[in-house]
Amino acid sequence: MNNFLILQTLTTGASEAQAINESAASDGIQQVDVSIFELLLEGGIYIMAPLALMSMIAIYVFIERTLAIRKAEKVTPDFMDKIRDYISQGSFESARNLCQDSDTPMARMLDKGISRIGKDLKDISVAIENIGKLEIYNLEKNLSSLATVAGAAPMVGFLGTVIGMVNVFLDMETAGTVRVEDISSGTKQAMITTIVGLIVGIIAYMAYNNLVSKVSKVVHKMEATSIEFIDILEEPAA
Secondary structure (H helix, E strand, C coil): CHHHHHHHHHHHHHHHHHHHHHHHHHCCCCCCCCCHHHHHHCCCHHHHHHHHHHHHHHHHHHHHHHHHHHHHCCCCCCHHHHHHHHHHHCCHHHHHHHHHHHCCHHHHHHHHHHHCECECHHHHHHHHHHHHHHHHHHHCCCHHHHHHHHHHHHHHHHHHHHHHHHHHHHHHHHHCCCCHHHHHHHHHHHHHHHHHHHHHHHHHHHHHHHHHHHHHHHHHHHHHHHHHHHHHHHCCCC
C-alpha cells in the first residue's frame, strides 16, 4: 500500500512538472543556459579584470608563503640536543655548520648567537633578537598584499554594483518605460560584481588569517629556541 502511494506521488509530481514545462513553452518562455565564463563577462571587463588580478595575487601569495613557512618549520627533533653537545664540547664550528646546514630561522638565530659566544650574555641575546626580527619580517613578507586584497576586493565589487545601477537608471531614462529587458543588463552587472568581489575578499581574508596563525607558531618556536639556547650557555656557570 505504501509503495503504491509513493509511486502515485512520484507520478503526480512528474506530471505536474511536465505540465509546467509545456505551459512555459506555450507562453513562449525559453530556458537559457549561460556558462560561468559568460556570466562573469556580464560584470564588465573594467571591474572583473582588477578582481581577476587580485585573485591571482592572493593565490600566489598564499602558495608562496605557505611553502616558505613550511620550510621554516622544518627542524629535526634532535637539533637542540646536537647544539647542546657541540657547545658543551667546545665545538663551536661544528655547531655553526649544523645551523648553516639546517637553513631555518631558528638555526640562523643560533648561528649568530654561537658566533658571539665569549661575550656577555646580554650581547648574545641582543644579537639573537635582532636576527629574529629580520626573520619575522621575512616570514611576514607579502602578507600585507593579501590583507589589501581582502579589503579592496569587496569594495571593487561594490563599485561595480554602483556602476551597474547607474546603467540601469540610464537605460530606464533612455527607454522611457520600465521593462525587464531594459534593466536586466545593468542589474546583472551589479549583482555579479558584488558576488565576485565578496568571494575574492572572503577567500583572501581566510588565507591571510591562516598564514598569520602559521607565522605566529613559527615565532613562538623561535622564542622557545632562543630561550633554550641562552639556558645552554648558562649551564656551565650554574
